[in-house]
Amino acid sequence: MKIPKTTKRFCPYCKKQTQQKIKLVSTGAKRGTLTRGSLQRAKQRGLNRGIGNKGKWGSKPPIAKNKRKSKTTKKTNIMYTCTVCSKSKYQKKGIRMGKQIQE
Template sequence: MKMPKKRNMYCRKCKRHTEHAVAQSKKKERSSLKRGSIQRALKRGQGRGAGNLGKWGSKPPISRWKMAGVKSSKKTDFRFKCKECGKSSVQGSSFRSKKIEFV
């Protein structure tokens, strides 16, 4: 799908319509000790002891998650950056698309 590189939209900081630059957000590597990470949970004493470890077991999560690799499209995640004040905002509702091209 083709998307324009810039577009006019409302800026909450400027309180009027200004030109915004559109970009697809890049995936960032998650920090190893952030909330929700296995390492952090282990440090906090979860996933230890006798019996079935369940979620904390030895298998990688991808083998458990059966939907992995089924869908051929990905949801969009656009960031709009105001060209006047530099304030950026996120996309309200996303949609599925195989490929995004900025023109």
């Protein structure tokens, strides 16, 4: 789907319609990689080393959990930046798109 670089839409700070820049932002950074019970933390603590059955930290399934993908498209997150007051508003759009192209 093609997305224009600018649109005219309502700015809640200016309280009127203004020209706004469109920016595609990532769906979110990875958080809490070293939380309790995470594989990364366990490896840093040395829980997957040694002889014998390593249990939970031992062998992995042939296809990793994050690679078992069923969805072919991604949801888009759009950031609108007002050109008048230069304030940004984030909008989480619930539309699934294969590829986003900015014109």
